[in-house]
Amino acid sequence: MKMRTLKFSSERIVEFLQGKTCTFASNLPSDIELLDVKMDLLSRQITLIIRSNSFEDIAEGLPLPDFSLTAITDVAAHPTQKPAVSVQRIEPTPVSVSSQVAPLTPKPIQPSLNRYATKMENEFSPDQRQLLSFTIKENYLIVKPVTFLKAEWEDINETVRSLGGRWVKGDIISYWEIPLQ
Structure with a gap:
């Protein structure tokens, strides 16, 4: 590798x-x-x-x-080099917003999902966490092995199953998914 x-x-x-x-x-x-x-x-x-x-x-x-x-x-x-070409500054023009258009606001992050995912991550031992990567995808916590798992696979799989998760076998990458709710 x-x-x-x-x-x-x-x-x-x-x-x-x-x-x-x-x-x-x-x-x-x-x-x-x-x-x-x-x-x-x-x-x-x-x-x-x-x-x-x-x-x-x-x-x-x-x-x-x-x-x-x-x-x-x-x-x-290590000074940064400035471009030799002069750049023309373009001032933005104000745009009127009609009362019918809602302003764009970012969707709030759901802290409960992150907290729940952290609790799930803490179910694994520190040694197991070193061997895994944790990401949130939609309503699932995706747990991927970072290295080849030998004897550790059974213990990790048992922990994932106790959290309601399952092993997803892929063509190239296999992983566990645990529902967040």
Whole structure:
């Protein structure tokens, strides 16, 4: 398996999405593939599982090693280049909103589903959580194995079944799904 894990704090991802200064330089290979994203709600850590042909092959039963990004120690030493072309600024024109059109508002996130999913995630032992990724899809908690499960599969399957879940066998990826309600 030519896979690695990248770990970020959720605060780091939020800063990146807000366009704040990045404190690392990407030394990722050009043929990188993103295979899975896992967020551990308790530790507020996001784990990316990536694959590249340039990674050293590891045995299938071993845990995935971490990939280390190159850190920039002095941000001022790496100034960002400004474009040589001038950009024309376009001012937005006000648009009148008729009384019949409802304003666009984002749908509220259902905290009860996230809390319920966290409770389900806590049903697994810390060792089992290291081997699994948890995501919410529609009204299901999707539990995917991160690595090949040997003896652990039976214990995890028993825990999922006790929560009302089932094993979903796919052509490429198989996983457990647990209804959230």
